[in-house]
Amino acid sequence: MKTLRVPEATVTRLSIYSRFLERLDRNGVTTVSSGEIAEGVGVSPAQVRKDLAYFGEFGTRGVGYNVKDLMKYTLKILGLDQSWSLAIMGAGNLGFALCTYRGFNVRGFNIAGVFDNDPTRIGKRIGNLEVQALEKFPEIAERENIRIGVIAVPISAAQEVADLLVKNGVEAILNFAPVALNVPDEIEIRNVDLSVKLEILTFNLGFRAAQSL
Amino acid sequence: MKTLRVPEATVTRLSIYSRFLERLDRNGVTTVSSGEIAEGVGVSPAQVRKDLAYFGEFGTRGVGYNVKDLMKYTLKILGLDQSWSLAIMGAGNLGFALCTYRGFNVRGFNIAGVFDNDPTRIGKRIGNLEVQALEKFPEIAERENIRIGVIAVPISAAQEVADLLVKNGVEAILNFAPVALNVPDEIEIRNVDLSVKLEILTFNLGFRAAQSL
DNA sequence: TAACATATGTGAATTTAATAACATAAACGG
DNA sequence: CCGTTTATGTTATTAAATTCACATATGTTA
Ligand SMILES: NC(=O)c1ccc[n+]([C@@H]2O[C@H](COP(=O)([O-])OP(=O)(O)OC[C@H]3O[C@@H](n4cnc5c(N)ncnc54)[C@H](O)[C@@H]3O)[C@@H](O)[C@H]2O)c1
Ligand SMILES: NC(=O)c1ccc[n+]([C@@H]2O[C@H](COP(=O)([O-])OP(=O)(O)OC[C@H]3O[C@@H](n4cnc5c(N)ncnc54)[C@H](O)[C@@H]3O)[C@@H](O)[C@H]2O)c1
Numbered sequence: 001m002k003t004l005r006v007p008e009a010t011v012t013r014l015s016i017y018s019r020f021l022e023r024l025d026r027n028g029v030t031t032v033s034s035g036e037i038a039e040g041v042g043v044s045p046a047q048v049r050k051d052l053a054y055f056g057e058f059g060t061r062g063v064g065y066n067v068k069d070l071m072k073y074t075l076k077i078l079g080l081d082q083s084w085s086l087a088i089m090g091a092g093n094l095g096f097a098l099c100t101y102r103g104f105n106v107r108g109f110n111i112a113g114v115f116d117n118d119p120t121r122i123g124k125r126i127g128n129l130e131v132q133a134l135e136k137f138p139e140i141a142e143r144e145n146i147r148i149g150v151i152a153v154p155i156s157a158a159q160e161v162a163d164l165l166v167k168n169g170v171e172a173i174l175n176f177a178p179v180a181l182n183v184p185d186e187i188e189i190r191n192v193d194l195s196v197k198l199e200i201l202t203f204n205l206g207f208r209a210a211q212s213l
Numbered sequence: 214m215k216t217l218r219v220p221e222a223t224v225t226r227l228s229i230y231s232r233f234l235e236r237l238d239r240n241g242v243t244t245v246s247s248g249e250i251a252e253g254v255g256v257s258p259a260q261v262r263k264d265l266a267y268f269g270e271f272g273t274r275g276v277g278y279n280v281k282d283l284m285k286y287t288l289k290i291l292g293l294d295q296s297w298s299l300a301i302m303g304a305g306n307l308g309f310a311l312c313t314y315r316g317f318n319v320r321g322f323n324i325a326g327v328f329d330n331d332p333t334r335i336g337k338r339i340g341n342l343e344v345q346a347l348e349k350f351p352e353i354a355e356r357e358n359i360r361i362g363v364i365a366v367p368i369s370a371a372q373e374v375a376d377l378l379v380k381n382g383v384e385a386i387l388n389f390a391p392v393a394l395n396v397p398d399e400i401e402i403r404n405v406d407l408s409v410k411l412e413i414l415t416f417n418l419g420f421r422a423a424q425s426l
Numbered sequence: 427t428a429a430c431a432t433a434t435g436t437g438a439a440t441t442t443a444a445t446a447a448c449a450t451a452a453a454c455g456g
Numbered sequence: 457c458c459g460t461t462t463a464t465g466t467t468a469t470t471a472a473a474t475t476c477a478c479a480t481a482t483g484t485t486a
Contacts, residue, residue, distance in 0.1 A: 006420075007473065008413060015412040019391060033433060042393045045433090046475060053435060061434040062482040078412045079419030086411075093313050097306035103391065103408055148414060172414040178232060178316065180255045188417045190410045195316055197403045198299075199228040199291045200221065201361060201385040204401045206292030207219075220443065246463060258463090259445060266465060274451040274464040 010051045011078070016041050017048065018074035019107075024067050033064040075108075085112035085146045087170075089161045090153035091121050091131045094176055098152060099126045112144035113137070117157075134164070141168045151175040162189075223264045224291075229254050230261065231287035232320075237280050246277040288321075298325040298359045300383075302374045303366035304334050304344045307389055311365060312339040325357035326350070330370075347377070354381045364388040375402075 020040050024032055034048040052058055052070075055077050059065040075081055086104075088095050091114050098104075099114055116122060117134040124131045132140060140146070149165040151158055151173060158177035165173060172188035175181055183189050233253050237245055247261040265271055265283075268290050272278045288294055299317075301308050304327050311317075312327055329335060330347040337344045345353060353359070362378040364371055364386060371390035378386060385401035388394055396402050 005472095009473075011413050011416050012409050014416075015409045016391075016406070018412075019408070035433080040393060044475070046477095047473095049433090049435065050474075057435070059434055060482065061480065062432045062484095064433065077416065077419075079415035080412065084415055093310035097310045098407075100306050101407075104411070107408055107412070109411065147418065148411070150411075172418055174410055174414060178229075180253065188414050190413055192405075192407060192410055193229070194311075194314075194405060195232070195320055196225050196228045197387055197405050198317070198322065198361070199231075199293065199320070200224050200403055201387060201401050202292035202297055203224050203227075203290065205360065205385055218442095222443075248463080257445070259447095262463090262465065263444080270465065272464050273453090275453055275462045277463065 006054050010054060013041070013043060013047070013051050014074055015078060017051070018071065018078060018080075021067055021071035021074060025071055029067050031064050032067050032070070034059070036064075080108045083108050083110050084148055085110050085144045086148040086150060087112060087137065087141065087146045087165075088114045088150045088152060089134075089165070090151065090157075091116040091118075091124070091126065092152060095152040096126055098150060099129055109148075112146050113140045137164060138168045141170065146170060148172045148174065151177055151181075153177060155179045219267050223267060226254070226256060226260070226264050227287055228291060230264070231284065231291060231293075234280055234284035234287060235319075238284055242280050244277050245280050245283070247272075249277075293321045296321050296323050297361055298323050298357045299361040299363060300325060300350065300354065300359045300378075301327045301363045301365060302347075302378070303364065303370075304329040304331075304337070304339065305365060305367075308365040309339055311363060312342055322361075325359050326353045350377060351381045354383065359383060361385045361387065364390055364394075366390060368392045 017037055020037060021032070024040075034045040037048045038045040055073070058070050058073050072081075086109055088098050088111060091099075095114060095116070099111055104111065111129060113132055113136075114126060114129050115132050115134050115137050121131050122133045147170060149170040149172070151161055151165075153161050155177045158175065158179055159181055162173060162175070162181045162183055166183055166187055170187075173181070173183065173190075175189060175191045176194075178191075178193050178195060180191075181189060230250055233250060234245070237253075247258040250261045251258040268286070271283050271286050285294075299322055301311050301324060304312075308327060308329070312324055317324065324342060326345055326349075327339060327342050328345050328347050328350050334344050335346045360383060362383040362385070364374055364378075366374050368390045371388065371392055372394055375386060375388070375394045375396055379396055379400055383400075386394070386396065386403075388402060388404045389407075391404075391406050391408060393404075394402060
């Protein structure tokens with residue numbers, strides 16, 4: 001099997017294609033072309049085909065792709081042919097929203113624990129989850145085989161929480177605190193920064209205003 | 214003034230530099246080098262200088278950058294030398310978290326209204342905001358000069374909410390619903406997809422497992 | 427079964443972004 | 457006031473991503 005580096009942008013789009021295919025499938029669509037996928041998610045048809053080509057040949061020339069099959073392939077590629085246990089660190093407003101979001105479950109993510117260090121929050125229920133004391137993390141992480149941690153604590157606590165995750169065998173981190181965290185190279189880490197996208201918008205609005213002066 | 218296209222990746226990093234500079238400033242740091250910024254946010258020093266070079270010369274050779282000045286410049290570039298009124302559409306879990314998030318305020322964003330169509334939510338308070346009926350949007354948008362809309366409603370309602378925003382003069386949209394929205398070309402729109410980053414993590418974990426087989 | 431229509435898969439061309447290398451300017455010390 | 461140090465700004469180079477163009481394979485129709 002030829003292994004060449006897959007651009008992260010390709011993986012990003014694959015995730016988007018995958019969800020689009022699920023929607024098509026739910027709507028009873030059985031066949032789809034690269035052009036229709038492209039149209040549906042807002043990229044070029046060539047891009048769709050190029051992205052898929054990193055992983056194999058999934059379509060039929062002259063016909064297109066079988067929706068169910070391609071959906072399964074994309075899930076497999078993304079590692080979603082298995083369930084992933086994850087921990088939400090921080091049961092604040094964002095942590096709460098993440099816990100209640102059904103979209104994760106649909107994609108095979110299982111929220112195996114929510115953790116906080118505020119005594120007034122520990123023990124409270126969020127859906128069918130109970131907020132756990134931070135100290136319980138090592139035990140629960142091991143028992144539930146938690147490999148992914150989501151950081152939803154304030155900036156000031158983010159690094160220590162990251163350290164705790166790493167120390168307890170977590171392999172990947174999704175960080176919502178707007179700060180660069182220090183973790184060993186072998187840990188996969190991605191930041192989600194909600195302000196950045198807003199500021200791209202204001203940049204563009206401002207830039208546009210400058211252009212029209 | 215030479216106007217050349219600025220890569221979106223550059224704008225993204227600029228937003229991150231900007232926040233890092235604010236932190237340095239709060240900590241009393243007065244001068245910083247491209248290397249220190251790079252270290253602090255996780256990019257290369259050359260990248261920092263290249264990004265800044267799109268907009269002018271802000272440093273002193275042999276010395277570095279004045280933190281306060283560079284912070285102001287980055288804010289100005291991002292359009293954050295003014296306050297922006299925005300509307301949160303959807304007072305669900307995510308909308309609630311966004312409303313209470315203080316980080317937006319700090320950067321000059323003013324949440325001028327939260328809107329929902331669920332009668333049981335309308336009138337409820339979120340911090341010092343009161344959830345408004347969707348029907349109130351046109352009036353409030355005009356009065357408050359809302360130019361940015363944030364979509365935090367379910368997928369099924371996202372397109373109609375986007376249409377409402379556009380119809381009422383909103384110029385930019387931040388969309389949290391994982392679906393491609395149809396808006397006129399002149400509207401700035403960006404999606405924030407929280408699942409995608411998680412799936413990049415599982416892709417990489419799976420890929421790594423495959424490598425080591 | 428041959429000709430045609432269609433849509434994939436892919437190598438080449440193009441565009442875009444990131445990195446490296448270096449010339450330039452400021453500060454400092456003797 | 458000159459040489460040295462330092463870190464910027466910019467040009468050159470490399471790398472990466474996207475788009476283009478077309479050969480290839482499939483299904484359909486006459
Ligand atoms: N709410 C948003 O919309 C939003 C938007 C962008 C970024 N963020 C970021 O997400 C993070 C969380 O935001 P939030 O609005 O949910 O904040 P929040 O204050 O509502 O919640 C933070 C939670 O973390 C807990 N906590 C603090 N230190 C902890 C520790 N050491 N271990 C475990 N738990 C700890 C607190 O008790 C609290 O429950 C912040 O870093 C914030 O900058 C939030
Ligand atoms: N909560 C999360 O962590 C999370 C994560 C990723 C994506 N999202 C996306 O964000 C969006 C909101 O998620 P949520 O968890 O807050 O959902 P939610 O169900 O808690 O909230 C949605 C809110 O939108 C309101 N609403 C529905 N139709 C409306 C309309 N036409 N006009 C105005 N308001 C309307 C509902 O009354 C509800 O209050 C969804 O599209 C979801 O896929 C959420």
